[in-house]
Amino acid sequence: MLVLLMTTLLLARFGLEDFVHDLTFAGRITGAVLLVVSFTTLVGTAAVLDHWIRQTFPYSGLVALIGTFAALLTNAMLLVQTVKNGDSAAYPALFGALTAGSACAVFAVWRTSVVIPAPKRVAAALSVSSVIAIANFGYQDLYQPFQRQTRPLITLSMGKAVLSKDRKAFAVPVDITLQNNGDVGFYVLGTEFHVMGKKVPLSREDRLRQQWRTDAEQWRKSSEVNPLSRREIHQPGQLVEAQPWMPYGQWVESKDTFATKVVVQLPKDTSYDQVAFYATASLARKDRLVLQPPLDFVAYSWGKEKVPGWVKEQQKSGLDSLIYRARVHENNAIDERTRDPRFVTVYWRFGTHGASVQTAIGRKGEEDSIATPEQARELVGRYGLVDLFTGPVERTLWDIKSQR
Numbered sequence: 001m002l003v004l005l006m007t008t009l010l011l012a013r014f015g016l017e018d019f020v021h022d023l024t025f026a027g028r029i030t031g032a033v034l035l036v037v038s039f040t041t042l043v044g045t046a047a048v049l050d051h052w053i054r055q056t057f058p059y060s061g062l063v064a065l066i067g068t069f070a071a072l073l074t075n076a077m078l079l080v081q082t083v084k085n086g087d088s089a090a091y092p093a094l095f096g097a098l099t100a101g102s103a104c105a106v107f108a109v110w111r112t113s114v115v116i117p118a119p120k121r122v123a124a125a126l127s128v129s130s131v132i133a134i135a136n137f138g139y140q141d142l143y144q145p146f147q148r149q150t151r152p153l154i155t156l157s158m159g160k161a162v163l164s165k166d167r168k169a170f171a172v173p174v175d176i177t178l179q180n181n182g183d184v185g186f187y188v189l190g191t192e193f194h195v196m197g198k199k200v201p202l203s204r205e206d207r208l209r210q211q212w213r214t215d216a217e218q219w220r221k222s223s224e225v226n227p228l229s230r231r232e233i234h235q236p237g238q239l240v241e242a243q244p245w246m247p248y249g250q251w252v253e254s255k256d257t258f259a260t261k262v263v264v265q266l267p268k269d270t271s272y273d274q275v276a277f278y279a280t281a282s283l284a285r286k287d288r289l290v291l292q293p294p295l296d297f298v299a300y301s302w303g304k305e306k307v308p309g310w311v312k313e314q315q316k317s318g319l320d321s322l323i324y325r326a327r328v329h330e331n332n333a334i335d336e337r338t339r340d341p342r343f344v345t346v347y348w349r350f351g352t353h354g355a356s357v358q359t360a361i362g363r364k365g366e367e368d369s370i371a372t373p374e375q376a377r378e379l380v381g382r383y384g385l386v387d388l389f390t391g392p393v394e395r396t397l398w399d400i401k402s403q404r
Contacts, residue, residue, distance in 0.1 A: 003101035004045040007071040010098075011038035014078075017333035023287045027332050040070045051112065065109045072102035078334065086338035087363075150182030152252065154279050154390040161400050163268070170400050171265045176245050176279050178258040178388075185253040185286040186386065189295070190324070190346040190357035191246040193279045195264050196224065196237035196392070197272035203231050223354055224276070224392070237276060240266065242355035244348070245279065248324055249295035251286065268401060278391030282346065282359045285384025290329040295346065299323045308367040311347065319351040328361060328383070359385060 011034045018031025044067015050060040079095040086092060159173035176193060180186060212228045218236075219225050226234035245260050252258050264275070284291065299305035301312065301321040311321050324346040330336040340363050347358040360371070361379055371379065379385060 001045055001048055003098060003105050004041045004048065004067060004071055007075060007098055007102070008038045008041045008045065010094075011035070011041065011074060014333045014337070017336075021333070023290070023331040030332070034074070037070050037074050041067050044068060044070070048109070051109070061109065061112060065106065068102055068105040068109055072099065072106055075099040075102050081334055082338045085335055087340040088338055091338045150184060150285075151386055152178055152180040152182065152186060152281075152283065152388060154178055154281060154388050156277055156279055156390055156393045158277070158393065158395060163400075163403060167268065167403075169265055169267050171263050172275070172395070174262050174264060174277055176260050176262065178246070178252055178281065180252045180254060180256050183254050184384075185251055185256075186283040187286060187289075187291045188246050188248070188250045188252065189282045189284055189291075189344060189359050190248060190348055191244050191279070191281045192242060192348060192350075192355045192357050193245045193262055193277070194242035194350070194355040195240040196276045196278070196354060197240045197266075197270070198226075198237045198274040198276065199235045199271060200273040201233050203233055206230050207233075223356075236353060238272075239350065239352055239354060240264070240272075240275065242350050246281070248346070249291060249293050249326065252283075266397075268403075270397065270401070272397060274394055274396050276392035276394045278354075278389075278393075280357055280390070281388045282357045283386045283388065284328075284344070284359075285386070288331050288382065288384035290331070291344065292327040292329060295324050295326040295344075297322065298325045310368070310370060314349070317351075318353075319349050321350075322348040324348070357387075359387075361385075 015031045015034030015038055019028055019035060020031070022028045022031055044064050047060040047063035047067060050056055051064050075095050075098040079092060079099050082088075082091045082095055155177045157175045157177075159175065161170050161172045163170045174193075207230055215226065215228050215234065222236060224237050241264055243262065245262060246258060264277075266272070266275070299307050301307055301315045301323070307321070307323060311323070314321065325343055328342050328344050330339060330342075342361055343364055344359060344361045345367060347360075349356050349358065360367070361383055362369070362371075
């Protein structure tokens, strides 16, 4: 009775929260299943009382057996869930004790020579319900994290460059569009748009093979990949302008589009021969986490606030960062209750040779740790993190600079 009552209370709590608040349809089905099992174990508690004391219902032993078996199966699956994903040692210990207690309860009820009418039908019903429960558990915890990802799309388009009235400067309008054609919405954790200026002088003679090799060696040292050219001499790009293009903590719903326009201005006598435009965004799926607003600014990498050591190291190499942070919640009640609080940290980085956005999710105080590739893949699957990139979209400036 103690095992069944504790199982009833726990399953009712988790089931109600999942059924009402889970972010996915499969999660709400899991909540409904947990509520059904909690009702079954509650009825099984009453059946245990009747089977051992009053014996007024001829099939109370069978109902008690079904209730204890349902408790055993569900507690065992929750034990696997909490061991696999949970941080607290209390819940695995609790579900381990309930699993062992449920197994003892099944054996104790079975030993009382329970009368089972139509044993084959009862066995078939228990088998079918067990298969459904295990299939739902496998879908929720095994298949869903690795299902095909949906990715929005960023597009960049340049308008016609316009000279100023004094003809000493020009402006290039750039349209940025984020299209979400998928079936789920996304939180926008961070965005950046930046422009790189390039000097590309021309060689008087054909460049030799060794010079191509030297150019190719630079590909691993920079995010920019300049082509191997017979006459063009590409030099490292320099940051001209960088800015966010969408509010932090905003979201884009399914089948929705966000569009904005930025204007890049340069002096007409600029030394650059080309400009390259880039736009990136860091997103998280709305069916994998809940972002608790606001996504607040917390520190500058060059300020007096405490920042991770690796950010300080990047600053020494010329890469500064703005740091933002917000609390995130799990997409189901079991993980929310059994895992430590998680926070998303957004690093908006910029330097002489470009800009970028980097995000990380972890417990408070773990910002200094660098995730391994396996941990990074696990975070991407669990929270639906998506990084979008577009660019370079390049334009030569000779036509602008030659206008009179």
